[in-house]
Amino acid sequence: MSLLKTHVAKAEKVASNVIYLQIARPEGFSWRTGEFAMLGLKVGEEQVMRCYSIASVGNSETVDFFIANVKGGQLSPKMNALKDGDEVYLDSEVGGMLLADRLEQGGKDLWLFGSGTGVAPFMAVTSDSAIMDRYENVILVHGVRTWDETGYVARMIRRSPKLQVICAVTREPNAMITKRIPDALADGSLQSLAGIQIEKDHSRAMLCGNPGMVKGVRDYLKSLGMVSPRGGNPGQVLVENFWI
Ligand SMILES: Cc1cc2nc3c(=O)[nH]c(=O)nc-3n(C[C@H](O)[C@H](O)[C@H](O)COP(=O)(O)OP(=O)(O)OC[C@H]3O[C@@H](n4cnc5c(N)ncnc54)[C@H](O)[C@@H]3O)c2cc1C
Structure with a gap:
């Protein structure tokens, strides 16, 4: 150090x-x-x-x-x-774990799931043309409790025609998604909103933030056969927890 x-x-x-x-x-x-x-x-x-x-x-x-x-x-x-x-x-x-090169090659859709300030690394990822160029669609899903916690993302993120930002706001009305991100994945409402399905061959994902959101999304992705890279085996999911 x-x-x-x-x-x-x-x-x-x-x-x-x-x-x-x-x-x-x-x-x-x-x-x-x-x-x-x-x-x-x-x-x-x-x-x-x-x-x-x-x-x-x-x-x-x-x-x-x-x-x-x-x-x-x-x-x-x-x-x-x-x-x-x-x-x-x-x-x-x-x-850190959220290095795009760790993801299995291929795939056309990159899903980024961040809760609260867990969106931070994705502000970098979505600004990095070397990463953005690899995918046809990038979907940033930002989970927060109140609208106040998400406005800066819309204001500060680097815009791209291939990027969509979906806000999941759990404690206030009128959000695109008003339930927890794992629940919105499980009932398919998140994928419908994005107009893109999640599937092992063409999807890649990065998760960052509070351990509850991370575990819920990770479990859902696992049910689709998507896992983290391990011991030389390729993976489709990268995870960073802010605390345990
Ligand atoms: C790999 C990694 C990356 C991180 N990146 C960020 C980041 O980009 N932005 C950021 O704000 N934090 C981030 N954190 C969390 C950060 O390291 C600190 O834990 C946080 O700032 C609290 O520090 P503290 O000294 O104020 O609290 P402490 O007195 O150390 O108390 C820590 C406790 O605060 C709680 N906590 C930590 N982070 C949060 C949070 N965001 N919301 C609610 N409760 C929390 C947890 O219960 C944790 O055990 C990251 C953590 C890790 C492990």
């Missing part, structure tokens, strides 16, 4: 409980689209670091993040109070 000192190039509150941070990329820091980094602050004598998915394309000028303010959390409320120019630290080592 090697900590790199850098600063906030831009901080923007994008929802009542989410901050968007553009961090100046320190020398010696590199990543691939879809990876997460350890980002944090010096709090008194203590260095407090947490994992955050990088929302910008690999090796961009800034290292971007969407960070939810977790009530009572040790670090995230402090991250949500950051201003332009504030000092932050990045660990030089990055990692």
Whole structure:
């Protein structure tokens, strides 16, 4: 672990409980689209670091993040109070499961399932033309509780004719989907809305965010024969949990 000192190039509150941070990329820091980094602050004598998915394309000028303010959390409320120019630290080592190259070759539809700030790595994936060029259709499904938590995606995502964004909003009316994502998959309403069916041969999927959503979607995909790559065997599903 090697900590790199850098600063906030831009901080923007994008929802009542989410901050968007553009961090100046320190020398010696590199990543691939879809990876997460350890980002944090010096709090008194203590260095407090947490994992955050990088929302910008690999090796961009800034290292971007969407960070939810977790009530009572040790670090995230402090991250949500950051201003332009504030000092932050990045660990030089990055990692993660959501690397497009890990998906089985082929497939024409890429499904991206993110809950809350679990949408962050998909902001990078959908901005990366090397990944987008591999698929005919990319369907981003964003699960949130309130509308306030999803507006920034529509505003900030890089638009593409092959990309559709579907919001599943569970605690407010008038959403395209008002039930939990796994339930909307199980009854087929999500696929109908997208106008695309999910099937092992032509679908690939990435899942990121809260473990409940991830498990529910993963179980559904497993019922279709879609699994994660393992021990050299190809897989169609990549998974990142924000906590266990
Ligand atoms: C690989 C990975 C990538 C991550 N990427 C992101 C990201 O891009 N954006 C982001 O906001 N968070 C992300 N997280 C979560 C992040 O690492 C922290 O757990 C979160 O910021 C809370 O830290 P804290 O110090 O405030 O809370 P702590 O005092 O450490 O408490 C942690 C607890 O907070 C809860 N928690 C964590 N994240 C959330 C959340 N988003 N919503 C509700 N409850 C939560 C869990 O119960 C967890 O056990 C990621 C986690 C992992 C493992």
